[in-house]
Amino acid sequence: MSESRLSEPGVSEPGAAPRAVDPRVTDVVLALAMALAVAVVIAADPDAARHAGPGAYLFALGFGALVLIRRRAPRTMLVLTVLGVFTYYALQFAPIGTALPAVAAIYSAAEIRRTGWAVGAGTTLVGVATYYRTVGNTPEEALAPYELVTDVALVSAAIALGVAVRLSREARVHEARAAEQRLQAERLRIARDLHDVVGHNLSVIALHSGVAAEAVGRDDDAARRALGHVREATSGTLHELRSTVRLLRGPAGGPVGGPASGPAGGPDSAPTGLAGVDTLAASARAAGLVVDVEVDVPAATLDGAIDAAAYRVVQESLTNVLRHAEAGRVVVSVRAAGGRLALRVADDGRGAGPGLVPGTGISGMRERVALLGGTLTAGDAPGGGFAVAADLPLRLETGEA
Known part of the structure; x- marks a missing residue:
C-alpha cells in the first residue's frame, strides 16, 4: 500500500537549523x-x-x-x-x-x-x-x-x-x-538592474574609446575628453558592482534594493527614477547623440517601483540606441495622464536590423513592466527608426510587487 509521508522532505525555512531529534x-x-x-x-x-x-x-x-x-x-x-x-x-x-x-x-x-x-x-x-x-x-x-x-x-x-x-x-x-520566491524575485531584479547599468556604461565606454582612438595624434583635446568620459563610466560601473556585492553580502533579513546610482558615472549622483533621466540624456549626448527629453510627470505622482521601472526602461532603450541604432537623434517622452504613465523612446536610426533582434534587454524590460501591471512594445517606428513604448499604472494595485 502506497502511503504519503507525514512531512514534506526537502522543504525547510531558509536559514533554519537542522532538526535536532531524528x-x-x-x-x-x-x-x-x-x-x-x-x-x-x-x-x-x-x-x-x-x-x-x-x-x-x-x-x-x-x-x-x-x-x-x-x-x-x-x-x-x-x-x-x-x-x-x-x-x-x-x-x-x-x-x-x-x-x-x-x-x-x-x-x-x-x-x-x-x-x-x-x-x-x-x-x-x-x-x-x-x-x-x-x-x-x-x-x-x-x-x-x-x-x-x-x-x-x-x-x-x-x-x-x-x-x-x-x-x-x-x-x-x-x-x-514564499520567502524563497521573494528571494528569487529580488535576485532577478538585481540582475536586471545590474544588466541595465553595466550595459549602458559599457556602451558609453566603447563609444568614447573609439572616439579617443581616432582623435589621438590629430585632436588630443578631444581624445582627453573622450578618455575622461571613459574614466567616469568606468568609475560608475565599478561603483555599481561594489554596491551590488555589498547588497548580496548583507544580512539575510536586512533591507534589499538594487544598484542605486546612475549610469553615467558619478557615484550616487543620479537617482534611480525619472529624476535621473537628465543624467542618462547627458551621458548619451556626450556619446554624440542629440537627445530631446520631455518629462511631464508631477512630483509625487508615481510609486517608487513605477518610477524606478520607468528609469530602467529609458536607460535600456538609450543603451540599445547607442549600441545598435546608428542614430543621430533620440526623443524621450514621459507623460502622466488618466491614471497611466506613457513612456516612449524613439530614435531616427536604421530600425530593427539584424543587430536588433529582441534579446535579454528588451525581454527584461517587458518582464519588468509586466510585473507592475503594464505593457511594453518595441519595434520599428512608423516614420523610421526604432521606438520603445511602455504603458504603466501610476500607482501599484494592492498585491502587486
Whole structure:
C-alpha cells in the first residue's frame, strides 16, 4: 500500500537549523509510550487476574509497535489498530477503552490529510463500543456514560491535534516557499538592474574609446575628453558592482534594493527614477547623440517601483540606441495622464536590423513592466527608426510587487 509521508522532505525555512531529534527516535518514544499506557490500563483492571493474561500485554506491545509505521503507512496503521481493538475485545481481555489504543493512529491519519479516514475510524470505534454496551446483558457490557464521553473526547482531540499540526506545518512550508520566491524575485531584479547599468556604461565606454582612438595624434583635446568620459563610466560601473556585492553580502533579513546610482558615472549622483533621466540624456549626448527629453510627470505622482521601472526602461532603450541604432537623434517622452504613465523612446536610426533582434534587454524590460501591471512594445517606428513604448499604472494595485 502506497502511503504519503507525514512531512514534506526537502522543504525547510531558509536559514533554519537542522532538526535536532531524528523522527525515528520520536516514533520509538511514542511507541513505547503507547504500549506503556495500554499496559498500565490493563494492569489497573480490578479483575486483572482473570482478564489480564500475557495475551493482553502482547496486544499492548502490538499497539505500540504499530506506531513505528505511522510515517510510512499511516492508513495501514489505522486499519490494523481498529481491527486490533475489535480482536482484543473479542478475546475478552481487560477493558482498555476503545479510543485509547487508536489515538496515535487517528492523530497520524489526520496529520497527513486523511481526516476522513481518521473521522471514520473514530466513529466506528465509538459506535461499535456504544452499541455493544447498550445492548449487553452483563454488568461489564452496561453502558458507562463517562466511558462514552472519554472515548469521544480522545477521538476528537486526536483529530483536532493532527489537523492543527498539519496546518501549522503547511503554514511554515508556505512561508518558506514564499520567502524563497521573494528571494528569487529580488535576485532577478538585481540582475536586471545590474544588466541595465553595466550595459549602458559599457556602451558609453566603447563609444568614447573609439572616439579617443581616432582623435589621438590629430585632436588630443578631444581624445582627453573622450578618455575622461571613459574614466567616469568606468568609475560608475565599478561603483555599481561594489554596491551590488555589498547588497548580496548583507544580512539575510536586512533591507534589499538594487544598484542605486546612475549610469553615467558619478557615484550616487543620479537617482534611480525619472529624476535621473537628465543624467542618462547627458551621458548619451556626450556619446554624440542629440537627445530631446520631455518629462511631464508631477512630483509625487508615481510609486517608487513605477518610477524606478520607468528609469530602467529609458536607460535600456538609450543603451540599445547607442549600441545598435546608428542614430543621430533620440526623443524621450514621459507623460502622466488618466491614471497611466506613457513612456516612449524613439530614435531616427536604421530600425530593427539584424543587430536588433529582441534579446535579454528588451525581454527584461517587458518582464519588468509586466510585473507592475503594464505593457511594453518595441519595434520599428512608423516614420523610421526604432521606438520603445511602455504603458504603466501610476500607482501599484494592492498585491502587486
